[in-house]
Amino acid sequence: DVKVTQSSRYLVKRTGEKVFLECVQDMDHENMFWYRQDPGLGLRLIYFSYDVKMKEKGDIPEGYSVSREKKERFSLILESASTNQTSMYLCASRKSGVYGYTFGSGTRLTVV
Amino acid sequence: KQEVTQIPAALSVPEGENLVLNCSFTDSAIYNLQWFRQDPGKGLTSLLLIQSSQREQTSGRLNASLDKSSGRSTLYIAASQPGDSATYLCAVPDRGSTLGRLYFGRGTQLTVWP
Numbered sequence: 001d002v003k004v005t006q007s008s009r010y011l012v013k014r015t016g017e018k019v020f021l022e023c024v025q026d027m028d029h030e031n032m033f034w035y036r037q038d039p040g041l042g043l044r045l046i047y048f049s050y051d052v053k054m055k056e057k058g059d060i061p062e063g064y065s066v067s068r069e070k071k072e073r074f075s076l077i078l079e080s081a082s083t084n085q086t087s088m089y090l091c092a093s094r095k096s097g098v099y100g101y102t103f104g105s106g107t108r109l110t111v112v
Numbered sequence: 113k114q115e116v117t118q119i120p121a122a123l124s125v126p127e128g129e130n131l132v133l134n135c136s137f138t139d140s141a142i143y144n145l146q147w148f149r150q151d152p153g154k155g156l157t158s159l160l161l162i163q164s165s166q167r168e169q170t171s172g173r174l175n176a177s178l179d180k181s182s183g184r185s186t187l188y189i190a191a192s193q194p195g196d197s198a199t200y201l202c203a204v205p206d207r208g209s210t211l212g213r214l215y216f217g218r219g220t221q222l223t224v225w226p
Contacts, residue, residue, distance in 0.1 A: 006155075033213065043201075043216045058213060090155055092214075098143045100161035101203070101214060105154060 003027075004093050004104040012110045019078040021107050023091030032074035033092040033101070034058075034066065043090065049074055050096070081111045114139045114204055118217035125192060125224055133187040133220045135202035140180045147176050147187050148201045150219070156201065160187070192224045 007022040025032065033048040035058075045058030047066040055066050063085060067075045074093075078085055091104040115138045125131060135145070144163045148156040160176040162169045162185070168177045175188040185202055199221045203214040 042218045043214075045213045048213055088153075092156075098163060100144070100146050100158055102158060103148070103156040108153065 004102050006104040006107050008107050010108050013081050017081045019081050021076040023074045025093040029093040030096045031094045034076045035090045036087040083111050086111045114215040116215050116217040122221045129192050131189040135185040137183045137204050140183050141207045142204045145185050146203050150199045194224050196224050
């Protein structure tokens with residue numbers, strides 16, 4: 001089975017810190033995604049990548065950036081964390097074509 | 113932009129009941145639809161993936177159907193158990209793109225009590 005691993009289950013960071021959320025997949029998938037999930041708002045796409053060094057903005061990219069230097073790893077970066085970025089962050093990957101998505105177990109980030 | 117609606121938003125049933133969860137989407141030009149389960153505080157677990165050429169997909173006590181022309185999918189859970197308690201999400205991909213993002217419904221929160 002495809003495995004998508006998010007490096008941390010829980011993180012607590014201070015306002016203004018630079019935060020890195022890491023995601024690694026082990027099945028050579030081309031496409032990788034970062035979503036955030038908030039009560040009442042559902043899942044919202046932050047960024048996605050369809051190849052190494054390629055990235056596309058999703059619906060809410062402000063305050064975030066991403067890095068994909070290797071095919072298996074997709075990092076989400078909060079340049080200067082703010083309290084409104086407290087959320088559950090979910091990474092997903094998918095092989096190009098008509099294939100399904102595999103999600104990681106999520107990172108619950110709290111910014112204080 | 114694709115819009116996905118799930119009904120009901122919440123469902124509470126006694127153990128043993130057969131259940132139907134509904135999902136509708138506005139743009140029928142999809143190539144597949146995926147159902148997920150989410151336990152509290154956890155990530156999403158894929159349950160079933162239905163390709164546009166299929167009408168049904170089954171896994172154990174779960175059966176998902178897809179009617180593209182009417183923009184609907186149903187997830188049928190047979191003989192529900194307390195362990196089925198979770199939020200169930202349906203998702204469809206971006207129109208015409210095999211690269212792209214998923215659009216999610218808000219989910220159905222299911223509680224099965226003993």
